[in-house]
Amino acid sequence: MVAKLGGMDPASLATALVGAQTGMLQLAVAARLERMNADDASSVVKLIDAAQQNANSLANVAAGVGTNLDISA
DSSP: OOOOBTTBOHHHHHHHHHHHHHHHHHHHHHHHHHHHHHHHHHHHHHHHHHHHHHHHHTTTSOTTTTTSOOOOO
């Protein structure tokens, strides 16, 4: 007869341990994905900021500049 540990047999204990490890792995993956999303959001903000700075530098250009560009050569 197998001795029970606190009312749980060894198979149940092993299953619970594997489940806990799987849960920890899922949390680690979720945290990594969240950090990646935050990094991506930061990159998008930097890109938008750079685009706005470039647009501001072109704000004083005369009207029509760049509209008739000949690229046939």
